[in-house]
Amino acid sequence: MVTSPTAVSRTALLLAALALASAPTFAAEAAEPMRFTSQQVELPTSDRFFPEGPGAEAANNNCLACHSAGMVLTQPKLSKAQWTETVNKMVHVYKAPIDEADVKAIVDYLAAMKPQP
Amino acid sequence: MSHPAIPRRALLAGLGLGSLAAAVPAWAAGSVKLPLPGGPDLRDLTTVFPGKGPMILQRTRPPLLETPFEVFDQGVFTPNDRFYVRWHWASIPTEVDANAYRLKVRGHVDRELALSLDELARLPRFEIAAVNQCSGNSRSLFEPRVPGAQWANGSMGNARWTGVRLKDVLDRAGVKAGAVQVRFSGLDEPVVDDAPDFKKSLDLDHARNGEVMLAYAMNGEQLPLLNGFPLRLVVPGWYSTYWVKMLSDIEVLDKPDDQYWMKTAYRIPDVPGATIKPGQTGYKTMPINRMVPRAFVTNLRDGAQAMAGSPVAVRGIAFGGDSGLKTVEISTDGGGTWSPAKLGADEGPYSFRRFEGDLPAFAAGTHAIKVRCTNTNGRAQPMDRVWNGAGFMQNGVETVSLHVA
Numbered sequence: 001m002v003t004s005p006t007a008v009s010r011t012a013l014l015l016a017a018l019a020l021a022s023a024p025t026f027a028a029e030a031a032e033p034m035r036f037t038s039q040q041v042e043l044p045t046s047d048r049f050f051p052e053g054p055g056a057e058a059a060n061n062n063c064l065a066c067h068s069a070g071m072v073l074t075q076p077k078l079s080k081a082q083w084t085e086t087v088n089k090m091v092h093v094y095k096a097p098i099d100e101a102d103v104k105a106i107v108d109y110l111a112a113m114k115p116q117p
Numbered sequence: 118m119s120h121p122a123i124p125r126r127a128l129l130a131g132l133g134l135g136s137l138a139a140a141v142p143a144w145a146a147g148s149v150k151l152p153l154p155g156g157p158d159l160r161d162l163t164t165v166f167p168g169k170g171p172m173i174l175q176r177t178r179p180p181l182l183e184t185p186f187e188v189f190d191q192g193v194f195t196p197n198d199r200f201y202v203r204w205h206w207a208s209i210p211t212e213v214d215a216n217a218y219r220l221k222v223r224g225h226v227d228r229e230l231a232l233s234l235d236e237l238a239r240l241p242r243f244e245i246a247a248v249n250q251c252s253g254n255s256r257s258l259f260e261p262r263v264p265g266a267q268w269a270n271g272s273m274g275n276a277r278w279t280g281v282r283l284k285d286v287l288d289r290a291g292v293k294a295g296a297v298q299v300r301f302s303g304l305d306e307p308v309v310d311d312a313p314d315f316k317k318s319l320d321l322d323h324a325r326n327g328e329v330m331l332a333y334a335m336n337g338e339q340l341p342l343l344n345g346f347p348l349r350l351v352v353p354g355w356y357s358t359y360w361v362k363m364l365s366d367i368e369v370l371d372k373p374d375d376q377y378w379m380k381t382a383y384r385i386p387d388v389p390g391a392t393i394k395p396g397q398t399g400y401k402t403m404p405i406n407r408m409v410p411r412a413f414v415t416n417l418r419d420g421a422q423a424m425a426g427s428p429v430a431v432r433g434i435a436f437g438g439d440s441g442l443k444t445v446e447i448s449t450d451g452g453g454t455w456s457p458a459k460l461g462a463d464e465g466p467y468s469f470r471r472f473e474g475d476l477p478a479f480a481a482g483t484h485a486i487k488v489r490c491t492n493t494n495g496r497a498q499p500m501d502r503v504w505n506g507a508g509f510m511q512n513g514v515e516t517v518s519l520h521v522a
Contacts, residue, residue: 041342041343043211044163067176070181071181075264076156076267093312
């Protein structure tokens with residue numbers, strides 16, 4: 001059993017939220033200059049993965065370093081040409097360090113993907 | 118300020134994931150079905166993001182959080198804890214020290230500046246109500262569908278922004294003759310070193326128009342970190358892509374900005390209404406810019422029920438885009454005839470504005486209620502939906518079907 005990282009985050013988040021709530025600052029009505037309160041937060045991580053299938057491992061290993069899977073899994077059904085364009089943008093414009101073999105596996109995986117509910 | 122950049126080693130190792138698969142995140146606070154054509158339409162509602170109440174989870178990292186549409190029925194100002202969130206890069210500082218923070222002003226100026234928040238707060242205060250709307254708001258409702266963040270209508274919000282005019286800050290630095298644009302960048306960074314950092318530019322005249330501002334407060338409180346604490350650019354009437362969050366760097370340019378986020382990304386077809394036919398080619402493109410008018414019914418969902426013989430109250434919000442609202446009209450016959458709605462309090466030309474109308478009793482059956490607004494420049498919403506490959510600038514007339522029995 002692996003401990004979910006989100007359980008830890010959640011406690012920290014609640015603490016951060018309480019800290020923020022106790023020090024509100026108001027600007028609009030105040031006659032004196034705005035006062036600022038430093039912020040420290042914890043951002044949640046995702047425990048969502050690309051569902052099993054040929055190429056899922058390549059997608060999980062390469063894509064999730066920069067972004068979680070949610071937005072990919074909520075895309076409408078897209079053609080192989082559209083997915084090729086998107087994956088190429090990740091590699092050539094956004095500089096994702098993906099091996100050529102993995103690029104092909106990822107495109108095939110995404111093009112075959114049945115949109116999730 | 119800490120930048121929790123992912124170590125390159127972890128990046129290359131793909132974070133060593135693979136054993137934690139779970140269908141529904143433990144922290145989901147329910148789910149919501151978005152009214153988009155052809156699915157996937159199910160989204161988690163999440164409450165775990167700092168400074169945020171229940172939000173529609175479009176992506177966890179970097180966060181894409183959509184405002185549930187019922188929030189827009191509650192008032193013309195969107196509460197900070199329900200205001201939508203959109204980040205491009207996952208390397209977002211999770212700690213911002215208000216004392217150590219500095220805003221740099223540099224480039225084609227007489228004096229470089231590094232302004233603290235307290236110094237900014239001592240400059241003349243400026244306040245404006247303005248809608249912040251993602252370029253791709255409503256993208257999931259495009260037909261045919263297009264790739265990108267699958268927002269329904271909730272990647273928009275309206276706030277009262279407080280801060281200082283950009284003009285006043287630029288004047289302190291002294292813009293040199295020959296300057297043409299001003300470029301803005303925030304504290305967020307790409308995860309991969311050589312990827313293009315997010316930067317946006319405005320023409321110098323626009324930057325100095327006395328309305329473009331640096332906001333240190335929204336709705337009377339400092340910004341939530343996820344909406345750009347401690348400072349964000351506010352460009353009234355323009356799409357949110359220009360409203361750079363966690364603004365840390367202002368660079369006055371003596372040449373037009375030709376980096377990726379202006380030259381390649383966020384481009385629209387340079388045709389009226391930014392609308393083309395699917396598959397159409399051979400058009401020029403331009404950077405997305407001014408917003409266009411939109412109106413939404415907020416008290417009736419598509420498919421709402423009503424009783425035959427009873428009048429129906431319709432209520433909603435509208436905004437003129439880059440100017441104030443002139444009229445909001447309602448049609449119950451598919452757009453054949455229109456009657457004016459009553460407009461609520463005017464919070465300024467860039468704000469949401471409430472509208473209300475009382476519709477006469479309907480006969481049993483299904484009726485289409487359409488709302489259309491026109492701004493003070495005379496621009497009306499188009500009857501047909503907008504289409505372009507990037508899913509930008511949707512502002513076609515909205516229709517709500519009402520089942521009367």
